[in-house]
Amino acid sequence: MPDGNCNTETTLGKALRINQDLSRYGAFAEIGAGQEVARHFFQAGKASQTIAKTISAYDMIVSDDIYGREANGRYVCESRLLKMLSHEYKLLIERLATHRGPQSRFFSFANTVATASSGASKQSHGWMGVRFQKEPGAPHNDIILHVRMLDRHRLQQQEALGILGVNLLNCAFYHTNKVEGFIDSLVDSLREGQIVIDVIKFDGPDLQHFDDRLMNLELVRRGLADAILFSPKNEILNVSDAVYGKSLLIQRGTFRPVTATHIDVLQKGLVQSHADILKSEGKDVEVLPIMELTMHNLQTDGHVNEKDFLERVEILTALGFHVLISNFFLFYGLKRFLRRYNSHFMALVVGASSLEKLFEEEHYNDLEGGLLEGLGKLLEQKTKLYVYPHKTAQLCMTTKSFFPAPHLRHIYSYFTENKQIVDISGCDETGEYLHSQDVMNLLEKGDARWEACVPEKVRDLIKSKKLFGYK
Structure with missing residues (x-):
């Protein structure tokens, strides 16, 4: 018999509710951390009413024989998860559709994860997903996640995965009629700081009201993810996969809208980065520009x-850029986040007017070493700050015209003399710096001069789609 404390608020209670729903029937395929999700359904009781099959193909040869080998040779990746979901769901339909189809809503659940104890070199992360029918005989829908487990020990990570997996099934079956409350239900019973969900994707005819972009933004807003990454095709990417093996060039801004200056900044940064990459890496490495x-x-x-x-996001991706939305107010936090996945050369490119903010000491009050520690974490052998001239009709600022407070000048000199803070252009090679807000002011006034301040493609998109309040 199930535990007497089972109710719809506990993890076992949710598993029991699903087990008692006679229309739900499916398969579980779990690799890498034990059958932590299926275990809850067995413990809750009446699992035979829900589980057609569980499988855990730990041996790589066995796993490849069932699901096929990945081109990249990896096992903890999105493509592997999708193969697992597809294979197990297809088998269910082939074997049971005639026998159970008229009354059953089939599903396949899968995860492929890597757990690691504290101090291990590898990351604790994984992919998790469910493929399910909303109604018997209906087309299937998919919800998939990429997660990182933050607990120190494997057993705790396995427990977190089990809770999250049950929550995912509960959400898929009972919380997809509306968007509101979905994330709350997904992380129910998980402690703050226990997991990171940095990718969530929805696909299928019954999930059209879920916008992947907004759902992933909500993860960042809630602090469940540090950052999310969009591809030039407006797709959600896993940051670790997207930046792996590449050098990075990152420009921070409001981009409301993108101006001609933003494009020039990036182009000059790319020119500078190729020389620095050869010097740093000893070979040419692909550069990934990120806004x-x-x-x-x-x-x-x-x-x-x-x-x-x-x-x-639509404008930036239409221009062919990757777009990162992050929770990092300070550059050193962004740099350290990206260093989890990437050890190659990295440059952050800013306008010269941003140097003043970079050297404001109050930003580093939470660090024992203050500003010196923050800049030390930001700038090292393979990380540089590229500075673009801030030019107006009256002046032109570069690294040479910036003077921090007297007690900070020796720190600034250290980084400039070691070429970790460098100019990427001279004043003669640049026009006046066009801020997004300046363009918006013109646009809001109906002043047609805004059109000359942005790339042609941006101008056409704003006008054709009536973006940013254009009339």
Whole structure:
């Protein structure tokens, strides 16, 4: 008999509810951390009413024989998860559709994960997903996640995976009619700081009201993810996979909208980076340019304007850029986040006017070493700060015209003399710096001069789709 404390609020209670739902029938395939999700359904009782099969193909040869070998040779990856979901779901339909089809809503659940104790060199992370029918005989839907487990010990990580897996099934079956409350239900019973969910994707005819972009933004807003990454095709990417093996060039901004200056900054940064990469790496390494926005730059009065957010991402991706949305107010936090996945050369490119903010000591009050520690964490042998001239009709700022407070000048000199803070252009090679806000002011006034301040493609998108309030 199931535990007497089972109820719909506990993990076992959710598993029991699903077991008692006679229309749900499916298969579980779990690799890498034990059958932590299926275990809850067995413990809750009446599992025979829900589980057609469980499988855990730990041996790589066995796993490859069942699901096929990945081109990259990896086992903890999105493509592996999708093969597992597809294979197990297809078998269910082939074997049971005639026998149980008219009354059953079939599903396949899968995860492929790597756990590691504290101090191990490898990451504790994994992919998890469910393929399910909303109604008997209906087309299937998919929900998939990428997660990182933050607990120190394997047993704790396995427990977290089990809870999350039960929550995912519960959400798929009973919480997909509306978007509101889905994330709350997904992380129910998990402690703060126990897991990171840095990718969530929805696909299928019954999930059209879920916008992947907004759902992933919500993960960042809640602190469940440090950052999310969009591809030029407006798809959600796993950051670790996207940046692996590449050098990075990152430009932070509001991009509301992208200006001609933003494009020039990136182009000059790319030219500079190729020389630095050869010197740093000893070989040419592919450069991935990324436009980054912080949650701070997306919020007004503590709230995110979803329409405005989608418009910014749409324009940036239409220009062929990867777009990163992060929770990192300070550059050193962003740099350390990316260093989890990437050891190659990295450059952050800013306008010269940003140097003043970089050297404001109050930003580093939470660090024992203050500003010196923060800049030390930001700039090292394979990380540089590229500075683009901030030019106006009256002046032109570069690294040479910036003077921090007297007690900080020796710190600034250290980084400039070691070429970790470098100019990427001279004043003669650049025009006046065009800020997004300057363009918006013109646009809001109906002043047609804004059109000359942005790339042609941006101009055409704003006008054709009436973006940013254009009339």
